[in-house]
Amino acid sequence: MALPKAKEIVDSTPVVIFSKTYCSYCSTVKKLLTELGASFKAIELNVEDDGDETQSGLAEWTGQRSVPNVFIGGKHIGGCDATTALHGAGKLVPLLTEAGAF
Amino acid sequence: MALPKAKEIVDSTPVVIFSKTYCSYCSTVKKLLTELGASFKAIELNVEDDGDETQSGLAEWTGQRSVPNVFIGGKHIGGCDATTALHGAGKLVPLLTEAGAF
Numbered sequence: 001m002a003l004p005k006a007k008e009i010v011d012s013t014p015v016v017i018f019s020k021t022y023c024s025y026c027s028t029v030k031k032l033l034t035e036l037g038a039s040f041k042a043i044e045l046n047v048e049d050d051g052d053e054t055q056s057g058l059a060e061w062t063g064q065r066s067v068p069n070v071f072i073g074g075k076h077i078g079g080c081d082a083t084t085a086l087h088g089a090g091k092l093v094p095l096l097t098e099a100g101a102f
Numbered sequence: 103m104a105l106p107k108a109k110e111i112v113d114s115t116p117v118v119i120f121s122k123t124y125c126s127y128c129s130t131v132k133k134l135l136t137e138l139g140a141s142f143k144a145i146e147l148n149v150e151d152d153g154d155e156t157q158s159g160l161a162e163w164t165g166q167r168s169v170p171n172v173f174i175g176g177k178h179i180g181g182c183d184a185t186t187a188l189h190g191a192g193k194l195v196p197l198l199t200e201a202g203a204f
């Protein structure tokens with residue numbers, strides 16, 4: 001899908017996780033969002049045809065090459081640690097609400 | 103390296119982690135052992151020539167296909183969750199001590 005399409009999805013979707021299907025850090029974030037009842041779109045970079053290209057594009061755009069790469073309300077959040085830290089600080093649900101994830 | 107060599111390493115090394123270099127669950131286990139001061143051998147299956155074959159061999163032998171795949175004192179421990187649960191129950195350090203990891 002590469003960067004232009006990734007940016008389009010991020011701009012038009014409340015919650016987007018760039019992910020890999022085999023990655024436990026990615027499943028941790030998906031599980032958290034599911035438990036919170038938030039809708040999200042997961043883009044599995046190991047399955048997409050141009051997953052590598054997208055991952056490089058994301059690295060250039062956000063400075064983050066790793067997965068999970070999480071966006072809420074079009075805003076770059078970070079990875080698994082950043083997302084769970086926000087939740088620990090009580091800030092994740094407000095962000096999700098504002099983004100229309102519920 | 104495949105299964106025979108993997109078994110040989112498990113039998114002759116106090117602590118062995120079958121791992122992948124890019125995996126945060128694997129780094130979590132390595133970090134824990136390092137913090138405890140335990141020696142360990144990490145076999146990086148995404149780097150080894152026959153990593154896939156070894157991973158399949160381990161699946162057949164232990165019933166576990168995933169990484170990290172942890173052995174202490176020749177005994178199959180499990181993955182990241184199993185290892186951290188043992189530590190939470192105060193059982194990891196005694197196992198490591200018995201295996202000669204310190």
Ligand SMILES: N[C@@H](CCC(=O)N[C@@H](CS)C(=O)NCC(=O)O)C(=O)O
Pocket residue numbers: 020023025065066067068078079080081082124125126127
């Ligand atoms: N601290 C980061 C860790 C991110 C990380 O290291 N992700 C690994 C997978 S667990 C990764 O992207 N490895 C390289 C790759 O898969 O391309 C987080 O909280 O998300």
Ligand SMILES: N[C@@H](CCC(=O)N[C@@H](CS)C(=O)NCC(=O)O)C(=O)O
Pocket residue numbers: 022023024025122125127167168169170180181182183184
């Ligand atoms: N609950 C398991 C999770 C293990 C797991 O799902 N590992 C992933 C990587 S994080 C895996 O092996 N995926 C398939 C692969 O890499 O071949 C644990 O505690 O270790």
Ligand code: FES
Pocket residue numbers: 022023024025026124125126127128
């Ligand atoms: S690949 Fe193992 S935690 Fe991401």
